[in-house]
Amino acid sequence: MMTVLERIMVNKIVSLVKKKVKFILKDINLDEITDMYRVNSKAIGVYIHVPFCKSICPFCPYYKVIYNKTVVEDWLKYLINEISIIGRLFSEFDNVNVEWVYFGGGTPSILSPQEFRTIIEALNAYFNIKGSIGIEANPLDLSADKVSRLLDLGVSKISVGVQSFKDKYLSILRRPEAGKSNRILKLLQSIISEVNIHINIDLLFSIPSQEVIDFINDVRTAIHIGVNQVTIYPLILVEYLRLYKEIVGGYLPQQPSLSVELEMLKKGKELLEDQGYSMSTIWSWTRGDTDTYETVSNEMEGEYLGFGPGAFSLTGLNEHMNIPSIKRWCNSLMKKKILKYINRLSKDMLLWRAFANNLYIGKINLNYLVTKYRESKEIDKVLMIVKILKILKYIDNHDVLTWKGHKLTHIFIKNFVKEVPTKVTLQAMMQRNEINLAKL
Secondary structure, rough: OHHHHHHHHHHHHHHHHHHHOEEEEEEEEEHHHHHOOOOOEEEEEEEEEEEEOOOOOOOOOOOOEEEEEHHHHHHHHHHHHHHHHHHHHHHHOOEEEEEEEEEEEEEHHEEEEEEEHHHHHHHHOOOEEEEEEEEEEEEHHHHHHHHHHHHHHHEEEEEEEEEEEOOOHHHHOOOOOOOOOHHHHHHHHHHHHHHHEEEEEEEOOOOOOOHHOOOOOOOOHHOOOOOOEEEEOOOOOOOHHHHHHHOOOOOOOOOOOOOHHHHHHHHHHHOOOOOEEEEEEOOOOEEEEEEEEOOHHHHHHHOEEEEEEOOOOEOOOOOEOOOOOHHHHHHHOOOOOOEEEEEOOOOOHHHHHHHHHHHHHHHEOHHHHHHHHHOOHHHHHHHHHHHEEEEEEEEOEEEEEEEHHHHHHHHHHHHHHHHHHHHHHHHHHHHHHOOHHHHH
């Protein structure tokens, strides 16, 4: 468990970061976007938000709608429009390369290979794509044939949202895969044996009523089928959403306690590392000399462009989110505008993001932080936190997290995700009447 001092420090950091996040809704005319999108780096990323799902999970806080073919066609048309607008702008900037492309959602795998082709061709037409392309996927959308076709298009990484191999927990989560876990297992084995592509499996822990042994057996199953990467996420409950209400109302069992949640994390970590997987973040382990499927770290520190309704971007000192509404997003582009929520960052805020990213990947480079952010007034606070909490040990020329550091970072990142990006998105949707709280 956490000591009183540790709890105070974690809450203080989350509160400090949250206080500095203030998004303002603004219509950006296309002739005004140059300054908004001017980047400092020659290496950036691209995030495509695909806001379509076959069903809505009661715990997901991100912008999504039920799949509708006509709406997808409109979305695709204006997505290509947005890519072309920003792409033409970037043609004015010298030698900017795209180091990663990720499709998130929503459920990107709901798109057909031809729809992916249209998007990837548009990206290649306007940007220098030098890095890998990854997509998030629902296992029921996949087949060896579809994955092979995606590979032919340049997709090299797929993150499959399995969540659990146990139907009991899939039912609690209202996942469409409930009752089909054996089919999913065989499907994944088929893809891994037939297609040479990086496969990550997402598993949730701290599901209501989940026992440690059940979660560890899920991790064992992922290892057994031979995936390149296993990512384990804690179930983060957001108070506005239906799963939270059902637990509070007594319709579903409680989540495991924090001590049990941390036991799941520790035992999962130990099992993966015993089986030859190396930690790439506090929640992700990769086997072999392969690229890692990772979005959180890329977006925490580093500039990237977000396309689609609800997509975040970070360019220079501007963090901005496209309006989380397909209709309003399309209408603004039709009027030659981009409707965004904008948060102007300070150099102090960039330091905290860099520190959080160092924590998240489990390796803290204090020399890098001090050198790059020496002008920040906050650097002494960062150094004080590291010293007081005693979260590091020195291995292979790096300061790496101890288990205590890993545990505290898990709690910090979990609280940060809950309090900042998820609430920003939900509040934006509520302001624009995109969601009805009574129906969540």
